[in-house]
Amino acid sequence: MEKRVVFKNRWLPYLLVTPQIVITLVFFIWPAGQALKQSFFIEDAFGLRSEFVRFGNFIELFSDPLYLNSLKTTFIFSVSTSFLALSTGLLFAVMADRVIKGATIYKAALLWPYAVAPAVAGVLWLFLFSPANGILALTLKSLGYNWNHVLKGGQAMVLVVIAASWKQIAYNFLFFLAGLQMIPKSLIEAAAIDGARPAKRFWTIVFPLLSPTTFFLLVVNVVYAFFETFGIIHAVTQGGPYKATDILVYKVYSDGFIGLDLGGSAAQSVVLMAIVVTLTVIQFRYLERKVQY
Amino acid sequence: MVENRPFMTVLTHAMMFLAIIIVLFPIYIAFVASTHEASDVLMTVQGWFGSNLVENYTSVLQSGKSTTGGIPVGVMMWNSLIMALGIVFGKISISIISAYAIVYFRFRFRMVFFWIIFMTLMLPIEVRILPTYHVVASLGLLNTYTGLTLPLIASATATFLFRQFFLTVPDELTEAARVDGAGPIRFFFDILLPLSRTNIAALCVILFIYGWNQYLWPLLITTEKNMTTIVMGIQAMLYVPDAVNEWNITMATAILAMLPPVAVILVLQRQFVKGLIETEK
Numbered sequence: 001m002e003k004r005v006v007f008k009n010r011w012l013p014y015l016l017v018t019p020q021i022v023i024t025l026v027f028f029i030w031p032a033g034q035a036l037k038q039s040f041f042i043e044d045a046f047g048l049r050s051e052f053v054r055f056g057n058f059i060e061l062f063s064d065p066l067y068l069n070s071l072k073t074t075f076i077f078s079v080s081t082s083f084l085a086l087s088t089g090l091l092f093a094v095m096a097d098r099v100i101k102g103a104t105i106y107k108a109a110l111l112w113p114y115a116v117a118p119a120v121a122g123v124l125w126l127f128l129f130s131p132a133n134g135i136l137a138l139t140l141k142s143l144g145y146n147w148n149h150v151l152k153g154g155q156a157m158v159l160v161v162i163a164a165s166w167k168q169i170a171y172n173f174l175f176f177l178a179g180l181q182m183i184p185k186s187l188i189e190a191a192a193i194d195g196a197r198p199a200k201r202f203w204t205i206v207f208p209l210l211s212p213t214t215f216f217l218l219v220v221n222v223v224y225a226f227f228e229t230f231g232i233i234h235a236v237t238q239g240g241p242y243k244a245t246d247i248l249v250y251k252v253y254s255d256g257f258i259g260l261d262l263g264g265s266a267a268q269s270v271v272l273m274a275i276v277v278t279l280t281v282i283q284f285r286y287l288e289r290k291v292q293y
Numbered sequence: 294m295v296e297n298r299p300f301m302t303v304l305t306h307a308m309m310f311l312a313i314i315i316v317l318f319p320i321y322i323a324f325v326a327s328t329h330e331a332s333d334v335l336m337t338v339q340g341w342f343g344s345n346l347v348e349n350y351t352s353v354l355q356s357g358k359s360t361t362g363g364i365p366v367g368v369m370m371w372n373s374l375i376m377a378l379g380i381v382f383g384k385i386s387i388s389i390i391s392a393y394a395i396v397y398f399r400f401r402f403r404m405v406f407f408w409i410i411f412m413t414l415m416l417p418i419e420v421r422i423l424p425t426y427h428v429v430a431s432l433g434l435l436n437t438y439t440g441l442t443l444p445l446i447a448s449a450t451a452t453f454l455f456r457q458f459f460l461t462v463p464d465e466l467t468e469a470a471r472v473d474g475a476g477p478i479r480f481f482f483d484i485l486l487p488l489s490r491t492n493i494a495a496l497c498v499i500l501f502i503y504g505w506n507q508y509l510w511p512l513l514i515t516t517e518k519n520m521t522t523i524v525m526g527i528q529a530m531l532y533v534p535d536a537v538n539e540w541n542i543t544m545a546t547a548i549l550a551m552l553p554p555v556a557v558i559l560v561l562q563r564q565f566v567k568g569l570i571e572t573e574k
Contacts, residue, residue, distance in 0.1 A: 005464040006399050007477040016394035017406050019387040020447055024409055027444035028416045031424030038424070088315075095308040098301070108562060109313045114569075115554035117506035117524045123531065123547050124319040127326065127540060135322055135338045166319070174566065192296055227419050231508035235528045249419045256423045257513065265423055272420040280415050 038266035057267035074247040078225035084165040089172025097180040114170040119231030125163035153244025179213035327545035369523040377504035379442030392455035414449045495568030523550045
């Protein structure tokens with residue numbers, strides 16, 4: 001879509017785009033280019049010389065058991081987080097959609113965890129599950145289940161998944177609720193007259209009609225689990241215990257920034273970049289994002 | 294609701310109640326813990342408020358926690374506030390003018406600029422950590438407010454939002470303005486900017502939360518304690534070697550860290566919902 005009526009000016013448009021373009025080139029494009037370049041080189045310990053190794057860094061990366069473990073961890077983490085956050089968000093939205101009295105209060109009460117930073121959400125849940133004084137950990141202990149996420153990898157994973165999902169429920173709730181309110185009531189009434197019970201109506205009418213929203217949210221949730229949960233991992237588990245929660249974004253940080261492995265970290269960055277590009281393309285090409293509110 | 298099913302109505306309210314408990318429970322426990330003495334929450338769970346509310350929060354705000362280098366949380370919050378506001382103003386101003394140029398002018402390389410801006414969508418900070426750090430370091434921006442905000446203010450989403458909105462502004466307005474002798478700058482300030490008010494307000498809310506909640510970026514580029522932002526400052530309080538973990542202080546900091554963005558959402562709920570939905574379109 002283009003404007004018919006435009007202004008004519010020789011230099012003004014360039015002046016107007018300059019700030020954004022300069023910042024983008026300096027802080028986005030140039031560093032990304034550097035990462036791409038470095039991923040094909042190995043630098044010596046003093047950073048004096050670098051050697052072109054073609055795909056050496058990538059081959060090394062994908063034969064590194066730690067990296068493969070990180071891929072698997074990321075997969076488990078993002079699938080569990082997306083599933084938990086989406087299903088809870090949908091459940092709450094379906095319920096809120098049925099409420100007539102007090103709907104706005106419920107909505108306001110469920111909205112605001114969106115504002116809580118992932119790292120802060122992580123800290124809150126860390127406290128609840130703190131083995132010595134956390135209310136949930138002690139409850140589990142009194143039920144005979146020994147909770148100690150500091151030592152047990154599986155439990156650490158459960159903890160970060162819960163914290164990450166808790167923060168994301170608000171977002172999913174809001175979009176699902178909007179999607180539900182768009183479904184024509186006449187369809188549901190017709191099904192009710194034909195004798196379909198609420199559960200049947202949901203699975204045969206509401207859920208299929210909601211699928212564009214669901215698919216959109218799925219992509220958003222996967223992006224969230226991949227990239228925005230760094231704070232949770234860093235604050236709560238530091239990728240541990242024994243790399244049980246070492247997701248890709250945390251690994252690229254710890255290898256590059258703490259381990260100072262330039263080539264390896266750059267190769268990891270490039271892999272992540274490929275993932276973002278794929279997800280962005282999916283988002284823009286295959287998603288009908290005509291959600292109306 | 295289609296038909297009257299008393300059981301479903303009860304179930305609905307029960308579920309909504311459960312939802313609110315799930316959402317509020319962690320905050321309630323954290324807030325309760327933050328009102329007790331450190332020794333009271335070290336080995337036991339407290340279910341009701343203690344008497345140290347004022348004391349704990351004053352000490353957190355004024356002196357912080359000795360183990361984090363004694364930086365008062367008040368200072369961290371100030372840093373977070375500057376960073377968040379810097380991102381809000383920076384992002385909105387550079388996005389709105391670049392969107393204006395792209396929509397209202399025809400010039401060489403227009404589409405090139407458009408695609409350069411689009412590419413920022415695909416390059417989140419997580420995928421270019423080290424090289425971006427090197428750029429900022431070589432510009433001498435480590436431990437500065439400029440370093441905290443400037444690299445984060447380029448944004449494709451805000452530019453797209455304004456572009457989308459500008460395209461819906463009727464051409465007749467532009468023509469009328471031109472007939473009346475208004476140039477591009479005058480048109481922008483007198484007509485377009487006032488029309489964009491609701492979009493700007495919505496973006497402000499979303500971007501404030503985005504800026505306040507930044508974690509990885511401040512973690513990378515602030516090495517001096519007094520430049521710490523509150524969201525990353527909490528992390529340092531969690532890992533205390535050889536010392537008693539003062540959960541009451543940590544939880545008070547967590548509460549303070551979420552207070553401003555949550556307040557913004559609750560007060561500006563309408564703008565928030567609009568902003569969230571507009572930026573995702």
